Amino acid sequence: MKTLLDHMAPSRISTKLSIYVSAFIVVAFTLLQIYNFLIIKSEIKNQINKEQYTKAKFIAKDIKNKIDKRTKFLVALADLIPPEQMQSEDFLTEKIKEHIAFTNFFPQGFAVINPTGKGVIAEYPVIPSRKNLDLSNREWLINAKNSQHIIISSPFRSEVTDEVLVVIAKALRDKNGQVLGILEAPIFLNRPGFMEYIFDHDYNETSDTLVISRASQIFLASSTPSLVFKSIPKRGEDIFYDQVMDGFNGVGDTVDASGDEMLAAAANISFLNWFVIVRTPVDKVYQTINESLETSIISGVIVSLAVFLAITFFLFFFFNPLKEAAESVKEMVLNKQPLKHIEGYKNDEIGDLIVGFNAVIDMVNERRDKLEKSNATLESLSQIDDLTGVFNRRWLDHTLNKLWQVKTRSQEPLTLLLIDIDEFKKFNDTYGHIAGDKCLKKVAENIQKSINRPTDFFARYGGEEFVILLEGDLVEGFAIAEKTRQVVNNLQITHSESPYDHVTISLGVSSVIPQLNTDSVELVKQADLALYQSKRRGKNRYECFQHKE
Ligand SMILES: Nc1nc2c(ncn2[C@@H]2O[C@H](COP(=O)(O)OP(=O)(O)OP(=O)(O)O)[C@@H](O)[C@H]2O)c(=O)[nH]1
Structure with missing residues (x-):
């Protein structure tokens, strides 16, 4: 009784073919998978880069628009305050109140600060801590006093709420240019209506959006709270940051604080000297394709095994007549048995071979018979006396x-x-x-x-x-x-x-x-x-x- 292993002996053509064909299929399948994987990876990278860059540009534009609207709003309010009403707290408060009713841009409202920076001339809404603030040394106050235009402060942390904010401010002057007060409004970056979505972890589930001040070299906004107000990588540490700091807009590769590789896109907000970075960990970018690669490796192994078994079965089926024919021939040759027909007819080349072999056997047997007869004749002739016909x-x-x-x-x-x-x-x-x-x-x-x-x-x-x-x-x-x-x-x-x-x-x-x-x-x-x-x-x-x- 032959076992399956006997049928799959390495010397058999069907076994060799099974192994070679299966190995070929596995190698071809693997190469194809790797090729597809690389192509898809590259496609995904391009797609993510494109999306991230679009997102970065959109956010940059959004921030610019929001700042624009707010500054215009503040300028419009400043234009409504005549210099002679500058000392009238009621007038100022009323004007601010009227004006602010049309917008929710300024949840902290407006304040008119004393030119010395100490004390508030008027404010709405009233924020108790604001009244006692000494702002005389604030860079934005000094800048506002020295400028005819509206100014936007550098970002800083609120001493009261610890939030990151910028202040927009405009000096209110009399007709001689004397500063009578400074109209200012804080813009909290994380508050509703501004960049709150950047701080929203859900919004940035896979990617991370960062707003960075080029001048201060700090992160202003991020969905990772620990990053906010932290320094960006030093020059030389991350080529992408270096390029962006030099004004580059576009996509590139970067790493996060823990050294994980990321795909990133950067867009400038030029007039603020800020820029937006949208970045996604490479692991997450390729998560789906990596998962599908695992699945395809498992399915590849299963398919290869199935292919091997199928090929083995079919080749066994096709080559078995050849194997049996070969065994019959081997037995005849090794055991010096009489040459006889071999079984296993198949209607293909193997069948033709068997039919041909049988025909050759017939020829050989026929010739052998003839030879034996003529040998016998020769033998007898060699024993017979020519003349008399009796033995010699x-x-x-x-x-x-x-x-x-x-x-x-x-x-x-x-x-x-x-x-x-x-x-x-x-x-x-x-x-x-x-x-x-x-x-x-x-x-x-x-x-x-x-x-x-x-x-x-x-x-x-x-x-x-x-x-x-x-x-x-x-x-x-x-x-x-x-x-x-x-x-x-x-x-x-x-x-x-x-x-x-x-x-x-x-x-x-x-x-x-x-x-x-x-x-x-x-x-x-x-x-x-x-x-x-x-x-x-x-x-x-x-x-x-x-x-x-
Ligand atoms: N025609 C013929 N003669 C043969 C053949 N073989 C031998 N002889 C002859 O047979 C003869 C034998 O002669 P000998 O050996 O002298 O003997 P013999 O003449 O028979 O004399 P005895 O034996 O004494 O009776 C020879 O002349 C041979 O040539 C043969 O195949 N054909």
């Missing part, structure tokens, strides 16, 4: 040696009859070689016919000599010798030069029970000696080899 000397030697070994083991007799045609030279000389050949053939054919036991073998030994090999003893040898002699004698092939007037044969018989370390040649030699005796004793007879006592 080569076959005889081989058979004799084989039988010699068999009889050595079984200790049974082996008998050899050496046959020689008498006066054959004369036959040739008399009738010619062709007739001699015919004679040889006829003799051989007839002796062969007379040998009918499967354990008796007949072969041409060479020339006009033949051998009969018997798996029997001397007695049987004599019987066959005599029978053979008679067979040839009875052929009555005319031979005028023979004393018998026809062709005869002489035979030498020898028999032995083969022993270890003896040679079959000995048996032939003995038969030859016996044949010699036959010739000497008149031919057309057989003699037996006599062992010397």
Whole structure:
């Protein structure tokens, strides 16, 4: 029973393909994700930069408008106060009250300050702490007194409420230019109607809006309360701040107090020498895309796994016939089994391969059969004597040696009859070689016919000599010798030069029970000696080899 792991052996094409294809898909998918991630990141950065810059410019414009409106309002009020009414608190209070009724720009109202800076000539609404303030040393009071125009103070913290404010002020003069009082109004940056939204944490949920005084180098407004009225980074600490301090309007990269990277946009409020920065932590900018990257990594892993399993399954399905075919071939080759058709037909290239392989096997088998047949033919031809068609000397030697070994083991007799045609030279000389050949053939054919036991073998030994090999003893040898002699004698092939007037044969018989370390040649030699005796004793007879006592 094969396990899944066997099916997924590393040597299998389907396993290799699964791994390669899956790895390719994973790498391609990952690269695509990274590419998309970088593109989207860059798009998001551009978008956020654009939005932040628009927001910064909008806020800058909004602050400018608000200051403009307030200064115009104060100038209009100042124009309503004639110098001769300057000492009339009631008149001034009434005028302020009338004027202020049209706006909510000034929740702290207006005050007309004594030119010395000590005491209030008139105010509305009445703010008790204001009356006792000594403003004589305030830079804005001094500036207002020295200016024909409205002035805007540097931002400062209220001693009373600790809020950040600016004061707008205009000196009220008599016709000689003598300052009779200073009309002033505080603008609290965090109060409703001005920049309160910048201080609102909810409004700045992801981004942070900062209003910065270039002259004072401090944060005037921020949704982070701890930043308000703190110094901005020193020159050299943050390139973006340095650029903005030099008047740059636009977008860039910065860091916050804790060193976290931020995308920022800056817009100038030139006439105040302030600027607005809108900034967002990079973490927050890319939060969504980072989260989606995590999700896509998880989904990528799941998809890759699913793709791997799907590919493995499909490749297994497609390549299994190939695998089984390969195993069949391997088994045939390794175990040297007969080549046979392999199973697993599929209607595709693998199927074509299997069909082709089977056809090759058919061809190989067919050729092998032919070769075996022709080998067998060659083999038999190499064992047959051309002239007579009986076994030849080569076959005889081989058979004799084989039988010699068999009889050595079984200790049974082996008998050899050496046959020689008498006066054959004369036959040739008399009738010619062709007739001699015919004679040889006829003799051989007839002796062969007379040998009918499967354990008796007949072969041409060479020339006009033949051998009969018997798996029997001397007695049987004599019987066959005599029978053979008679067979040839009875052929009555005319031979005028023979004393018998026809062709005869002489035979030498020898028999032995083969022993270890003896040679079959000995048996032939003995038969030859016996044949010699036959010739000497008149031919057309057989003699037996006599062992010397
Ligand atoms: N025609 C033909 N003659 C052969 C063949 N092989 C051998 N001979 C002849 O057989 C003859 C054998 O002669 P010898 O060995 O002198 O023996 P013999 O003439 O038979 O005399 P004895 O053996 O004493 O009877 C030779 O003349 C060979 O040329 C053959 O294949 N065809």
